[in-house]
Amino acid sequence: MEAFTCTHFSLAGRPAVVAALVEGLKIEVATKTKLNALLKWEDVLGANMARSGGLVSSISERMPLVVHTFEKARNGKRRSGTVILEVSKGVDQQDIDHWINIIAYFADPTRPAAAAVPSSIDDILQNTPNKRKFLVLINPISGKGKGEKLFEKIEHLFAQANIEVTKVLTERAGHATELGKAFDHSVYDVLVVVGGDGIAYEVVQGLMDRPDWADAIQTPLALLPSGGGNGLAKSLTEIAGEAYGFEGSTYLLLKGRANPLDLATFRSKTKTTYGFLSLSWAFCADADAESEKFRFAGSLRFTLSAVAKILSGQTWPGSFSYLDASETDKVPQYWDDDAKANAASPTLTLLPPSAEDATPVTWKTIEGDFSLFWAMNVAWAASDMCPTPGADPNDGYFYALVVPGKISKSEYMGMLLSVENGSHVQRPCVQIIKTRAFQVQAPSTDLMMADGERFEGGFCQVEVHRGLGRIMSISKA
Template sequence: MRRHDWHDAIRLPFGLIPGGSGNGLTQSLTKLLGEAFQPENCAYLIVKGAPQPIDMMTARNAEQDTFYSFLSLAWAFVADVDLESETYRFLGGARFTIASVAKILSWKRWHGTLSYLPIEVDESSESGFWESNPTPSGSAPQLDLLHDISAPVPTHWRTIEGPYSFFWATSAALPSSDCHLAPGAHINDGYIHIIAAPENLSMVAQTQLLLGLETGAHIEYPFVHVIKTRAYQLQRTDTNYVSIDGERLGGETIQVQMHKGLGRVMCLPLPSQT
């Protein structure tokens, strides 16, 4: 996306073969298509498939750093587990379990404020990025839904203040292979799905939430907020980790906007959204 011809390069479709310990986008694709989550099946989707649109997000901080994401942004418990478990990468997916247990026992809490654009007052176009911008200009996709990062949050946005025990924003149903974070989310529905727990959860409630992630049962708990939006701002009052697609992102204030169908991936036609 930092290339001068980003508008051409980003349309180059890529294929996905699972490996390592995350594989969220691959798992989301295979689940949508009813395929087994195996390398052979993923190779089949590439060979027999055609370019399909996927959503991408722009994230920026007050230091003028800009990042692009095809999957998720995590803070609080999830980001700490993701980044601190790098030490145990040789254990594969088990590294997340070990780091999660250690983090629950630490009784740590995170402080910050989430502000987001409610979909009921969002008047932006629901068409895809390329339908709205057939010949995009500029050095990057426009961030027309975001306010100046140093300015107050718009009055029509909603705000939820912490402390937070859990925060994970995703464009796909499964941001990792064993985590059904956002049931009903589609990789090109044009929305960011935020799952958050803006309160001090007990160890029992935190464990409940984490166990529910495998099946999606966590969204039924009263202490879990499920938010659907196209743009949001996360303002932290601490220096704890923020993880974007598994990489560390700095800055006390972070803004994110969704771009519907900006990227492309090779696979079979995706089912219609419901």
């Protein structure tokens, strides 16, 4: 169904008919059909009147209408582009402004998918999307220190998508937490993190350490990966069917919607933190922590550290207690209960009353030596590690990858080599346990890692809160 049609444009010097359809912007050139195109709205950022980046205000200058796109190339990666439509002489400026608004309306990712097609330009003008405001936190030393330069390369896309950007560079460890705690969430539509999972974890701690945490934590987050570990960004691009990388995550940010994201309470006997990614112990935690010495290798640092740990032949004594998941469980979204917004912190309904209390008798326990423990909220822990295939960032569960007992070095190596594609789950020594709440207890000197950050004390209780946060993402059709 056509919403609007215009014959006031030409493409490559040839008269063109431009039509706004439900599925995209259709361009037809009768004298050269090779130029015909259908620009899907999912690939269109917006439009303006410009030449060489300069906006114009007078139609007498005959500046073209430039349609900005972010299409998927043959290699699967997104790349920006433009379609330049020359304007016919004598066309009123208001008519061209109307087409800029028409394109903005249909390209708006926040427009309800089931919205009726406007019947008039007045309908468009009354529902033209407002300029969105994004706060962008950039960790300049994350990964190989390329975050700031990577963002500069794609920053122009935000203006094309009608987004105003405020940039802040983090200056020290913990700065992102301070910013998350202090920023005015009523001003910004999205909080963007340029870096790895570590800086995103810092931001979450700041959002949760506020009197108005219940409002602040619902500020949509977005991740642009430039760190050594980018598990959440990788998981989201996989779900969306996009190529992993800075461009793919930028696309999710520009054209995605704010969707629910599970967050978890990590509770020890002395502190409480909050996370979106994982809790690891034993082999995984030690390898993760010791990977810092291989930071120069980027994401390969985890592989190098893992090989070194395998050669040690170590096992870790402890226990894993958990609430077993039932296939009939219906996990409610956290905010379905309005009363929870008035609590001082996320309401815990599954864990014992305190960290000192015993776990419920209905929970199951695995006790003894462990070779590996890795509980994940999403499928990917890094761009090249898929510990828990099928894990969903909004189903209310963590997925624990457990290897009890001692396994051989060759079995370890086999798992390491197969974790990239998730086939390690087929090995007899591997268990995947789905749970909404669990406890890990180990010697107090043992290290645990919450979202890749140190969690000392050898003890942690975890409860998953379905949809407590929000993340910019796209679900695969």
